[in-house]
Amino acid sequence: MIGKRIRELRRGAKLTQKELSDHLGVSASAVGMYEQDRRTPDIETIAVICGMFNITADYLLFGKGAVPNDVAAEQFLDGIKQQIERHKGLLYERLPGGRQRYFSDTEMDKLSDAICIGITMALGINTRKDD
Secondary structure (H helix, E strand, O other), X not given: OHHHHHHHHHHHOOOOHHHHHHHHOOOHHHHHHHHXXXXXXXXXXXXXXXXXXXXXXXXXXXXXXXXXXXXXXXXXXXXXXXHHHXXXXXXXXXXXXHOEXXXXXXXXXXXXXXXXXXXXXXXXXXXXXXX
């Protein structure tokens, strides 16, 4: 199952197998074999993968623990935004007389941003691109 995690990390980072292989100092076919679980990376390569994607070896090898990397954080936050987008028509403000005013797209965008900021702060997720 290490192969599945390597593939997910690579794809999440929008890297080709060749680009990942260049970073790891192995052939593109070696990366393909890792992803197919036909070959296991050596300890040095595992260390490079973990550093590159900001994950623990425990996660990479065994799938245990959270994935504390920017790729996973962005995917998680994108999922939250998609859920908010799907439920836009459900959010409204109650007005006097039992009337309702549905939130505008701008208000929904602000709500989405506020929720994502709160989540990133609560989980200590780093989403800054300049780090």
